[in-house]
Amino acid sequence: MSQEIELKLTISQESIEQFLNLTLLKAYVPTSFTLENTYFDTPDKQLTSYGAALRIRKTPTGFVQTLKTKGQNVGGLHQRDEWEYPLSENHLDLSLIPQGSMPFSLASEQLKPMFQTNFNRTQWLIEFQQSVVELVLDVGHVETAQGNDQISELELELKTGNLEDLFKLAQQISEQVAVMPSDLSKAERGYRLSQANTDVQVSLPELVPQQSMESAFCALFGYEMERLQRHWQVFWSTQEWRHLQAFLNTLGNMEAEIEWFQGMLPTEQIRFVHDQIDWISNAVKPILSWWPACFALSQDAEKQPQSVAISLQQNKAKKAIRALNALRENPELGHRTLSMTAWLHSRDWRNGQSSDHLKIAEMPVTDGIDYCFDKALNDIQSDCFAGSASHALTQSPAVHRLLILCQYFDRMYGQQMGHLRAPLQALKDNLSRLSAMAVVARLKDWLNELPFEQQASVHSWARSQTVLLRDIKRLANKLIKSRESLHGGTL
Numbered sequence: 237m238s239q240e241i242e243l244k245l246t247i248s249q250e251s252i253e254q255f256l257n258l259t260l261l262k263a264y265v266p267t268s269f270t271l272e273n274t275y276f277d278t279p280d281k282q283l284t285s286y287g288a289a290l291r292i293r294k295t296p297t298g299f300v301q302t303l304k305t306k307g308q309n310v311g312g313l314h315q316r317d318e319w320e321y322p323l324s325e326n327h328l329d330l331s332l333i334p335q336g337s338m339p340f341s342l343a344s345e346q347l348k349p350m351f352q353t354n355f356n357r358t359q360w361l362i363e364f365q366q367s368v369v370e371l372v373l374d375v376g377h378v379e380t381a382q383g384n385d386q387i388s389e390l391e392l393e394l395k396t397g398n399l400e401d402l403f404k405l406a407q408q409i410s411e412q413v414a415v416m417p418s419d420l421s422k423a424e425r426g427y428r429l430s431q432a433n434t435d436v437q438v439s440l441p442e443l444v445p446q447q448s449m450e451s452a453f454c455a456l457f458g459y460e461m462e463r464l465q466r467h468w469q470v471f472w473s474t475q476e477w478r479h480l481q482a483f484l485n486t487l488g489n490m491e492a493e494i495e496w497f498q499g500m501l502p503t504e505q506i507r508f509v510h511d512q513i514d515w516i517s518n519a520v521k522p523i524l525s526w527w528p529a530c531f532a533l534s535q536d537a538e539k540q541p542q543s544v545a546i547s548l549q550q551n552k553a554k555k556a557i558r559a560l561n562a563l564r565e566n567p568e569l570g571h572r573t574l575s576m577t578a579w580l581h582s583r584d585w586r587n588g589q590s591s592d593h594l595k596i597a598e599m600p601v602t603d604g605i606d607y608c609f610d611k612a613l614n615d616i617q618s619d620c621f622a623g624s625a626s627h628a629l630t631q632s633p634a635v636h637r638l639l640i641l642c643q644y645f646d647r648m649y650g651q652q653m654g655h656l657r658a659p660l661q662a663l664k665d666n667l668s669r670l671s672a673m674a675v676v677a678r679l680k681d682w683l684n685e686l687p688f689e690q691q692a693s694v695h696s697w698a699r700s701q702t703v704l705l706r707d708i709k710r711l712a713n714k715l716i717k718s719r720e721s722l723h724g725g726t727l
Contacts, residue, residue, distance in 0.1 A: 240304070240316055240317075240318045240393065241393065241394040241399065241402070242391055242392065242393045242394070243391070243392040243393075243402055243403070243406050243417070244389060244390070244391050244392075244417070244418045244419075244420075244421070245389060245390040245391075245392070245406065245409075245410075245415040245416060245417055245418060245570070245574075246388065246389050246390075246415065246416045246418045246469060246472075247373075247388055247389060247390055247413065247414070247415045248388065248414060248564060248565065249375075249386075249388055250414075250565060251413050251414045251415070251565065252373070252375070252388070254412070254413050254414075255373065255390070255409070255413045255415075256373075258409065258412060258413070260362070260408065260409070261360060264360045264361065264362065266358050266359060266360050267358070267359050268356065268357065268358045268359070269295070269296045269356075269357055269359075270296075270354070270355070270356050270357070271293055271294070271295060271353075271354070271355060271356075271357055272293070272294040272352065272354045273291050273292070273293045273294075273352060273353045273354065273422070274291060274292050274349050274351075274352050275289060275290065275291045275349070275350045275351055275352070275353070275423055275426055276290045276291065276292075276328060276347040276348065276349060276350060277290070277347065277348070277350050278342070278346045278347060278348070279348060281427070282340065282342070283338075283342075284423075284424075284427050286305075286306070286338060286340075287305065287306025288303065288304065288305050288306065288338060289302075289303070289304045289421070289423040290302070290303050290328075290347070291423070292323065292326060292327075292328065294326065298322060298323070298324075299322070299323040299324075299325065299326050300320055300321070300322055300323065301320070301321050301322075301323050301328060301329060301332060302318065302319065302320045302321075303318070303319045303333055303337065303338075304316055304317070304318050304423075305317045305318075305337065305338070317337070319332070319333065319334065319337065328344050328347060330342060330343070330344055350380075350426065350427070350430060351378065351379060351380040351381075351426035351427075351429070351430050352378075352379045352380075352426075353376070353377075353378050353379070353387065353422045353423075353425075353426060354376050354377060354379060355374045355375055355376025355377070355387045356374070356375050356376055357372050357373070357374050358372065358373045359371070359372045359373075360372075361395075362405065364397075364401050364404070364405045365397075365401045365404065366397050366398060366401055367394060367395075367396060367397020367398055367401035367402065367405075368395040368396045368397060369392050369393065369394060369395060369397070369401070369402060369405055370391075370392070370393040370395055371390065371391075371392055371405075372390065372391045372393075373389075373390055374387055374388075374389050374390075374391065374422075375387060375388055378422060378425050378426045378429055380426060380429045380430040381430065382429055382430050382432060383429060384429075385425055385429050385473055387422060387425075389418065390409070390415060392405060392406055399581060399582065400582055403574075403577070403578035403581065403582060404578075406574055406578075407571065407574055407575060407578060410567060410570045410571040410574050411567060411571055412567060413567055414564065414565045414566060414567045414569070414570055415567075415570045415574070416465065416468060416469070416569070416570040416573060416574075417465050417570070417573055417574050417577050418465055418469055419462045419465050419466050419469075420466060420469050420470075425473070428470075428473075429473075434470065434473075434474045434476055436463060436466045436467050436470055436479065436482065438459060438462050438463050438466065440459060440643070440644070441455035441456065441458075441459055443455065443456075443601060443644070443645065445600060445601070445602045446600050446602075447600065447601050448597065448598055448599065448600065448601065449497060449499075449500055449596055449597050449598070449599055449600075449601050449604040449605075450500060450597040450598065451601075452497075452601040452605075453493070453497045453500070454580065456493055456644060457490065457493055457580055458580060460486050460489050460490045460493065461490075461576065461577060461580060463482075463486050464483060464486045464487065464490070464573070465573070467479040467480070467482045467483040467486060468483055471483070472564075477524075480520065480523070480524060480560075481524060483520065484517065484520050484521065484524060485636075487513050487516060487517050487520075488517075488633070488636065489640050490509070490513055491510065491513050492637045492640055492641075494506055494509050494510065495608075496605060496608040496641070497604075499592075499593070499596040499604065500589070500593050500594075500596040500597035500604075501585055501589075501593065502585075502587065502588035502589055502590070502593060503588075504587075504588055505579075505584070505585045505587065505588065508579065509576065509579065509585075512572040512573070512575055512576050513576075515568070515572055516569065516572055516573065519563055519566075519569065520563070522559065523556050523559045523560050523563070524556075605641075605645065608641060609641060612634070612637050612638040612641055613638065615634040615637070615638075616631055616634045616635060616638065617630075617631060617634075628667065629667060631667070632664070632667045632668075635660060635663055635664050635667060636664060638656075638660060639657070639660045639661060639664055642656055642657045642660060643657070
């Protein structure tokens with residue numbers, strides 16, 4: 237058994253030539269070969285539900301059976317146990333799997349081929365500072381009965397040395413080539429494709445009352461980093477624009493976490509993370525400003541329009557797609573994302589900590605986070621819900637921050653958070669609907685091009701904002717009462 241420490245980066249087809257021309261690679265002679273991989277599982281997916289992957293790989297020198305267990309997988313950095321054994325023929329040999337590596341036993345007849353990953357691998361063995369890193373470029377396809385998905389990725393595996401060098405090498409590449417950290421393995425992509433799964437599901441870390449502030453911060457920030465990168469990659473596989481909106485929301489969650497844990501973070505470290513998040517947010521937000529057109533038309537932007545109204549929408553969709561492709565090819569996006577991953581894993585946020593910072597980092601999370609609940613509750617201004625739609629919408633960020641706090645710490649605080657979460661979620665959903673109506677109200681030119689019947693339908697929907705505002709006010713009053721009862725007790 238060995239432990240695999242690997243950093244995975246996606247790279248677009250357009251950036252491969254630029255990568256191959258890096259000065260870094262000119263001192264090394266690469267090897268290139270084709271790999272064909274078949275993944276196995278039970279019909280009810282026992283292996284993948286456990287987080288394991290079992291495959292047979294056909295290499296230029298023969299067959300290899302590999303078992304990988306889940307391990308840790310945060311921000312593109314994969315750390316997991318791996319067992320590899322050569323095979324004399326293309327058949328599974330489960331007797332090679334060591335006892336205790338999985339919590340259940342399997343027989344060969346229970347396992348069936350699920351999908352294949354077939355790709356060309358170009359490989360370099362790089363000596364970088366104090367470490368040796370295997371750098372590979374994989375180009376090919378995930379192939380399932382339901383369809384195919386392109387493979388275009390870099391993998392940096394630490395052979396000897398330290399994690400810091402691994403990240404520095406990746407950051408040096410990302411300064412010149414458009415790459416993006418990825419948390420999706422080839423095996424997971426195969427399962428997702430074969431099951432037509434277009435969702436992003438990341439397990440929320442379980443926090444316990446006596447867990448330190450430092451430990452809770454690492455778990456929660458790592459959780460959001462994984463969600464951020466998965467939404468980005470799943471968007472490019474599915475073209476579902478909801479993943480870009482979720483990408484943007486996740487950036488907001490990360491900003492909120494920095495605010496909650498700022499007592500243990502030096503000012504320069506807070507500034508560093510905000511600089512990365514702000515740049516990425518400002519790059520994505522203008523693209524999403526076209527979302528009414530993009531949601532429906534991202535996959536149909538090149539079709540012949542059937543009306544002037546649809547033509548106008550398609551033009552907006554095409555503009556958004558062009559902007560998104562330009563962002564994808566901008567090395568700065570991946571470099572900033574990778575910098576946050578390195579910052580988290582290398583514990584760079586500790587640099588410059590004072591004795592006060594250390595004291596807060598070591599305190600139990602329940603003691604350190606109480607003030608965040610108080611602040612988040614008081615940030616919601618009840619007066620705004622008694623005014624216009626624009627006033628109500630100013631409270632969306634405060635409602636979102638409080639809801640995220642409740643989701644993170646619900647298990648820790650128990651029933652008290654349950655009373656707060658229901659009205660918060662309903663309030664957030666209604667504010668989202670109100671925001672959509674506000675967008676429609678600004679699309680006057682687009683509305684005027686619609687047929688009369690469609691115009692009437694849209695205006696009727698937009699007029700319902702009066703009813704929606706009434707519901708929002710009612711929910712806000714319920715929330716304020718919950719806030720007062722919580723202040724009367726103890727979180």
